[in-house]
Amino acid sequence: MFDTLSDRFDGIFQRLRSRGRLGDREVDEVAREIRIALLEADVNVSVVKSFIARVKERAQGAEVTTSLSPAQQVIKIVHEELVTTLGGSTGKLAMSSKPPTVVMLAGLQGSGKTTAAAKLARHLQANGSRVLLVGADLQRPAAVEQLRVLGDRIGVPVFSEGRDPVKVTKGALKQADRLGSTVVVVDTAGRLQVDAALMDELRRVGKVAQPDDTLLVVDAMTGQEAVHVAEAFDEAVGLDGVVLTKIDGDARGGAALSVKEVIGKPILFAGTGEKIEDFEPFHPDRMASRILGMGDVLTLIEKAEEAFDKEEAQEAEAKLRKGEMTLEDFLDQMRQVRKMGPLQNLVGMLPGVPKELRQTEVDEGELAKVEAIICSMTPQERRRPALINGSRRLRIARGSGTTAQDVNSLLKQFKTVQQLMRQMSKGKMPKGLPQLPV
Amino acid sequence: MSGATAVLILVGIVALAAFLIVLGVGLSRRAQRGEPTVARPEVSAPPVPEAPSAPAVPPAARPRLRDRLAKTRAVFSAPLQALTGRDRVDDETWDEVEEALLRADVGVATTGQLLEALRGAAADLRASEPAEVVEMLKAQLVAQLDGATDRSLTLVDGQTNVWMFVGVNGVGKTTAIAKLAQRERGEGHSVMLAAADTVTPLGELLGGGGAERVGAPVVRSQEGADPGSVVFDAMSAAQARGADLVLVDTAGRLHTKVNLMEELKKLRRIVERTPGALQEMLLVIDATTGQNGLAQARQFADAVDVTGVVLTKLDGTARGGIVLAIEAELGIPVKVVGVGESADDLVPFDPVEFVDALFA
Numbered sequence: 156m157f158d159t160l161s162d163r164f165d166g167i168f169q170r171l172r173s174r175g176r177l178g179d180r181e182v183d184e185v186a187r188e189i190r191i192a193l194l195e196a197d198v199n200v201s202v203v204k205s206f207i208a209r210v211k212e213r214a215q216g217a218e219v220t221t222s223l224s225p226a227q228q229v230i231k232i233v234h235e236e237l238v239t240t241l242g243g244s245t246g247k248l249a250m251s252s253k254p255p256t257v258v259m260l261a262g263l264q265g266s267g268k269t270t271a272a273a274k275l276a277r278h279l280q281a282n283g284s285r286v287l288l289v290g291a292d293l294q295r296p297a298a299v300e301q302l303r304v305l306g307d308r309i310g311v312p313v314f315s316e317g318r319d320p321v322k323v324t325k326g327a328l329k330q331a332d333r334l335g336s337t338v339v340v341v342d343t344a345g346r347l348q349v350d351a352a353l354m355d356e357l358r359r360v361g362k363v364a365q366p367d368d369t370l371l372v373v374d375a376m377t378g379q380e381a382v383h384v385a386e387a388f389d390e391a392v393g394l395d396g397v398v399l400t401k402i403d404g405d406a407r408g409g410a411a412l413s414v415k416e417v418i419g420k421p422i423l424f425a426g427t428g429e430k431i432e433d434f435e436p437f438h439p440d441r442m443a444s445r446i447l448g449m450g451d452v453l454t455l456i457e458k459a460e461e462a463f464d465k466e467e468a469q470e471a472e473a474k475l476r477k478g479e480m481t482l483e484d485f486l487d488q489m490r491q492v493r494k495m496g497p498l499q500n501l502v503g504m505l506p507g508v509p510k511e512l513r514q515t516e517v518d519e520g521e522l523a524k525v526e527a528i529i530c531s532m533t534p535q536e537r538r539r540p541a542l543i544n545g546s547r548r549l550r551i552a553r554g555s556g557t558t559a560q561d562v563n564s565l566l567k568q569f570k571t572v573q574q575l576m577r578q579m580s581k582g583k584m585p586k587g588l589p590q591l592p593v
Numbered sequence: 594m595s596g597a598t599a600v601l602i603l604v605g606i607v608a609l610a611a612f613l614i615v616l617g618v619g620l621s622r623r624a625q626r627g628e629p630t631v632a633r634p635e636v637s638a639p640p641v642p643e644a645p646s647a648p649a650v651p652p653a654a655r656p657r658l659r660d661r662l663a664k665t666r667a668v669f670s671a672p673l674q675a676l677t678g679r680d681r682v683d684d685e686t687w688d689e690v691e692e693a694l695l696r697a698d699v700g701v702a703t704t705g706q707l708l709e710a711l712r713g714a715a716a717d718l719r720a721s722e723p724a725e726v727v728e729m730l731k732a733q734l735v736a737q738l739d740g741a742t743d744r745s746l747t748l749v750d751g752q753t754n755v756w757m758f759v760g761v762n763g764v765g766k767t768t769a770i771a772k773l774a775q776r777e778r779g780e781g782h783s784v785m786l787a788a789a790d791t792v793t794p795l796g797e798l799l800g801g802g803g804a805e806r807v808g809a810p811v812v813r814s815q816e817g818a819d820p821g822s823v824v825f826d827a828m829s830a831a832q833a834r835g836a837d838l839v840l841v842d843t844a845g846r847l848h849t850k851v852n853l854m855e856e857l858k859k860l861r862r863i864v865e866r867t868p869g870a871l872q873e874m875l876l877v878i879d880a881t882t883g884q885n886g887l888a889q890a891r892q893f894a895d896a897v898d899v900t901g902v903v904l905t906k907l908d909g910t911a912r913g914g915i916v917l918a919i920e921a922e923l924g925i926p927v928k929v930v931g932v933g934e935s936a937d938d939l940v941p942f943d944p945v946e947f948v949d950a951l952f953a
Contacts, residue, residue: 195700196884264765265762265763265764265906347910348910376761376883376886378698378886379695379696380698401762404847404885405848405849405885407883
């Protein structure tokens with residue numbers, strides 16, 4: 156998500172950097188270009204208008220005395236305004252002082268509420284809560300079943316007894332008491348904000364549930380209508396936050412920018428993939444940085460921290476520095492990195508990655524091949540690849556279902572990488588990659 | 594992307610991560626994690642077709658788009674209505690027309706093209722009132738849409754026809770299939786459903802009681818089973834029974850996931866083993882989708898050659914303007930429109946009504 160917007164901003168800012176001073180006319184031009192970029196990213200027309208107005212005002216009124224070049228100033232202003240539009244500081248789920256905390260999910264059909272409910276439940280459980288999932292979507296066939304299956308997988312109980320959503324919710328709260336649940340996550344049926352009867356039902360469910368957090372689930376690929384949906388739901392039941400789903404696609408993501416601006420409530424979480432763990436808290440500042448091509452190093456570090464053991468990391472770093480990393484080590488590290496989530500997402504978080512690299516889809520199949528090849532080697536071969544002659548190469552190729560050329564090229568590449576690592580550790584970064592903050 | 598680059602990036606990430614962790618750039622402690630991942634159970638018993646029991650929906654008068662959209666359209670005051678009351682064609686006119694198009698999700702590029710053509714036409718005909726301009730725009734759009742190919746769903750007599758449904762997650766494929774199944778049964782055709790969406794639990798096409806409601810036999814398998822085997826079995830069963838129509842439901846998938854798109858190609862190939870059977874490859878698009886709809890259409894068309902679009906959820910406030918770009922750039926016609934969740938909430942696509950609704 157946001158790739159196209161990033162690229163547009165890239166272009167705009169590159170052209171900007173080549174200019175000296177910025178008169179009103181130049182600011183107008185930049186503003187026009189940014190407007191197009193935002194509209195192409197599905198940001199709501201009204202939101203774009205006010206965003207541009209704010210940026211223009213700040214850019215034109217900006218003082219010349221600062222140490223930043225005019226271009227840098229504009230970039231700074233755009234970044235700040237993006238952060239504001241995306242929601243300022245990272246929001247948090249409101250927790251009730253008297254458990255259980257009740258979280259109610261609402262939204263249009265197909266937005267991903269049921270999956271989000273399960274993902275949220277898993278996330279909260281991993282952070283120490285005792286969760287009860289409530290299947291109050293009695294509209295879609297098999298919705299409750301889907302929730303039960305997901306609940307089963309993550310070890311979270313699911314309650315869904317009752318003939319209508321209000322009864323189900325009532326019963327669920329009683330069940331939560333019995334189970335001692337600290338959080339109750341209620342999945343509701345998808346509904347159009349213009350369906351008066353269903354919106355009324357949602358109000359009634361809300362009255363019974365008394366949620367501490369009512370979250371609107373929004374699909375990242377939603378277009379201009381996102382704001383109308385958000386406004387209507389906010390008016391009907393009062394929203395406390397938003398969950399953005401399917402951001403792992405190539406959707407422009409404008410809905411994210413629009414919704415917060417229009418209802419003033421933060422985007423709290425984002426669904427980032429098909430697996431139930433693909434769910435993370437939404438950080439406006441990091442998202443703003445990603446849009447502007449500044450990468451998202453903080454998220455990258457967090458993910459790395461979770462995947463890597465600190466001691467192992469230290470060992471790995473030492474080996475890398477001395478150029479001693481073997482294929483064996485590499486295999487281990489690769490497996491750990493894969494735990495960090497889809498490689499595609501990780502690449503998006505690296506600052507300064509050239510556009511072409513970011514856009515081509517990382518073929519995880521290639522990585523599987525690499526893994527297979529290394530696994531087909533003996534431990535000695537992994538430690539000393541020089542051992543690998545023609546017949547060994549053939550054996551490895553056969554064992555991994557690849558060709559001798561594949562094996563050969565991997566060995567060559569690895570050698571190159573080892574040399575690169577030695578260079579990097581000496582503080583010199585190879586061309587094309589950003590300087591490490593060492 | 595080549596393996597070389599992948600390895601390079603991978604090690605780059607590893608190095609970066611290792612360096613940064615070791616430097617201890619002031620972060621929270623590592624949380625213990627032991628998440629289970631989604632398990633894929635094995636294919637077990639062969640799929641079981643079910644017997645139909647409910648009567649079919651009679652082919653009564655088909656609902657029209659205009660009737661269904663009336664209530665949602667009336668709720669919103671249109672900038673264009675205000676516009677048409679004015680007496681001069683000026684910059685504000687063009688701004689408001691542009692805005693109306695953008696708000697309908699028509700997109701920046703298509704809007705730009707439309708406006709350019711419109712300004713030219715307005716100048717040629719010396720349009721003096723905004724109302725005229727609006728009418729010209731509508732006429733332009735209708736002309737563009739009318740020129741499109743056949744909007745009917747192809748069903749060849751005397752053979753088994755297959756209509757396959759694809760699209761991203763949550764757009765309403767299964768609901769659209771249920772509606773079409775009922776409609777076609779009402780027209781007197783024998784219909785079978787292939788539940789090749791084995792991702793949603795139970796792989797059931799319509800959940801408890803749904804299959805009976807539709808009244809068509811369903812070929813399905815276990816959750817997580819290979820969708821290819823479901824398609825294969827459905828084709829065999831259809832041939833054996835001499836069914837007129839097989840509707841194939843597939844799991845929703847993001848068009849950016851290479852392996853899932855490959856799986857879709859495989860499903861298509863399985864159907865094509867019976868030459869001439871595949872008559873429609875329908876891409877289901879949610880009317881609330883923004884510009885991503887075009888990217889979806891491109892990728893799906895590239896992968897499995899789409900013959901038509903089913904535009905769903907038009908009973909909401911979204912206008913579905915993205916289909917204009919899909920038709921213009923990819924030549925894929927919208928064949929059917931969904932305007933609600935029940936069986937008769939399926940209407941043929943009518944360019945005039947659609948354009949009217951775009952600006953209502």
